[in-house]
Amino acid sequence: MSQLDRQLFNEVMVPNYAPAEIIPVRGEGSRIWDQQGRDYLDLACGIAVTGLGHCHPLLVKAIAEQSQKLWHISNVMTNEPALKLAKRLTELTFAERVFFCNSGSEANEAAFKLARRWGNNQSPEKNEIISFYNGFHGRTLFTVSVGGQEKYTKGFEPLPGNITHLPYNDLETLADHISDKTCAVVLEPVQGEGGVTPATEAFLKGVRALCEKHHALMIFDEVQTGNGRSGALFAYMEMGVTPDILTTAKGLGGGFPVGAMLTTAKLAETLAFGTHGSTYGGNPLACAVAGAALEEIARPETLANVRARGVQLRQGLEQIGRRYGLFGEVRGLGLLLGAPLAEAWKGRAKDVVSAGLKQGVWLLVAGPDVLRFAPALNISEADLAEALRRLDAACAELAGSAGAAVA
Numbered sequence: 001m002s003q004l005d006r007q008l009f010n011e012v013m014v015p016n017y018a019p020a021e022i023i024p025v026r027g028e029g030s031r032i033w034d035q036q037g038r039d040y041l042d043l044a045c046g047i048a049v050t051g052l053g054h055c056h057p058l059l060v061k062a063i064a065e066q067s068q069k070l071w072h073i074s075n076v077m078t079n080e081p082a083l084k085l086a087k088r089l090t091e092l093t094f095a096e097r098v099f100f101c102n103s104g105s106e107a108n109e110a111a112f113k114l115a116r117r118w119g120n121n122q123s124p125e126k127n128e129i130i131s132f133y134n135g136f137h138g139r140t141l142f143t144v145s146v147g148g149q150e151k152y153t154k155g156f157e158p159l160p161g162n163i164t165h166l167p168y169n170d171l172e173t174l175a176d177h178i179s180d181k182t183c184a185v186v187l188e189p190v191q192g193e194g195g196v197t198p199a200t201e202a203f204l205k206g207v208r209a210l211c212e213k214h215h216a217l218m219i220f221d222e223v224q225t226g227n228g229r230s231g232a233l234f235a236y237m238e239m240g241v242t243p244d245i246l247t248t249a250k251g252l253g254g255g256f257p258v259g260a261m262l263t264t265a266k267l268a269e270t271l272a273f274g275t276h277g278s279t280y281g282g283n284p285l286a287c288a289v290a291g292a293a294l295e296e297i298a299r300p301e302t303l304a305n306v307r308a309r310g311v312q313l314r315q316g317l318e319q320i321g322r323r324y325g326l327f328g329e330v331r332g333l334g335l336l337l338g339a340p341l342a343e344a345w346k347g348r349a350k351d352v353v354s355a356g357l358k359q360g361v362w363l364l365v366a367g368p369d370v371l372r373f374a375p376a377l378n379i380s381e382a383d384l385a386e387a388l389r390r391l392d393a394a395c396a397e398l399a400g401s402a403g404a405a406v407a
């Protein structure tokens with residue numbers, strides 16, 4: 001067996017990723033350790049997934065217990081963990097029906113298929129899907145086409161048709177374009193991958209009203225904003241707008257792959273017997289872990305920590321931004337924050353991530369120009385303070401070397 005190092009990646013894996021040099025082997029709470037035993041504070045959570053930190057005892061217990069009972073049964077039969085999780089999701093949200101799958105892309109694929117089928121049932125012309133530039137909805141051909149970033153669809157043509165992209169937070173353009181031929185309007189309450197850009201409340205309320213007027217479905221993609229990340233269980237809850245369909249994944253399983261599409265009883269009828277499916281969807285192992293995660297996330301103490309640590313992180317970032325001039329504004333909700341880089345640093349988000357790793361802190365990018373922070377919902381004040389100290393050191397080093405290069 002050859003050495004399990006970064007070089008081996010290039011030799012055995014498809015090159016669609018460019019992973020960092022370090023290889024993590026262990027995690028606990030908001031820390032991970034690499035093969036050399038170095039620790040990193042985690043402000044990334046595997047892209048907003050491990051919302052309760054690494055190896056949370058309740059999740060370890062849930063997966064260990066379920067692993068002794070039943071792993072997989074398929075949807076030829078239902079199972080207790082799936083029933084329990086669906087029951088809780090309907091109790092805790094607007095939804096009355098749940099469809100389970102394994103990822104955010106699949107949750108959106110189900111939502112878009114539901115919308116198309118629902119529209120086709122009304123009239124043969126009602127099949128337009130409206131979405132927004134810089135939106136991200138997944139990487140299957142349908143979801144990547146609904147997403148509003150050309151770089152992700154380039155070369156994969158022909159793409160699914162009748163999808164219209166409009167500017168985000170621009171109600172007037174939407175009002176000009178939407179019609180009775182629109183079957184759904186799809187958006188993220190905070191655009192995550194596209195730059196951590198929150199929707200304005202006026203925009204969301206306006207979209208809701210336009211959807212009513214034209215009898216179109218409003219779909220909230222809460223794959224990234226959901227499961228406590230915004231400071232509420234789902235972001236829609238604090239925005240005064242309720243969607244017809246909500247999709248989620250990422251934080252739902254706390255690190256175990258699981259996704260869900262939530263909707264009303266009436267709309268759920270659109271996906272009648274045999275119209276859609278998934279072999280693994282609603283898998284007992286996934287649903288047992290997600291069930292344990294959901295109870296922990298929905299606790300008022302967890303959500304209160306998201307809000308408190310969100311303020312701590314925002315203030316810490318603003319200080320670092322002022323000190324080194326790398327970034328100014330900090331935007332986002334709860335523990336999903338973004339810092340757009342200052343003009344002189346544009347395009348260098350990846351360099352900041354590399355500098356952070358050198359100092360022992362892991363953060364994310366949202367495109368080339370924005371730093372993205374998505375720490376665990378239960379990160380402690382002390383861990384977050386230490387992460388900010390390490391980020392400060394990383395920015396000091398970058399700013400210093402930039403200074404040196406100019407001098």
Ligand SMILES: *Cc1c(COP(=O)(O)O)cnc(C)c1O
Nearest residue numbers: 103104105136137138192223224
């Ligand atoms: C990550 C993400 C997806 C895709 O989820 P996968 O699990 O990678 O398929 C979809 N929508 C949003 C908003 C996301 O952040």
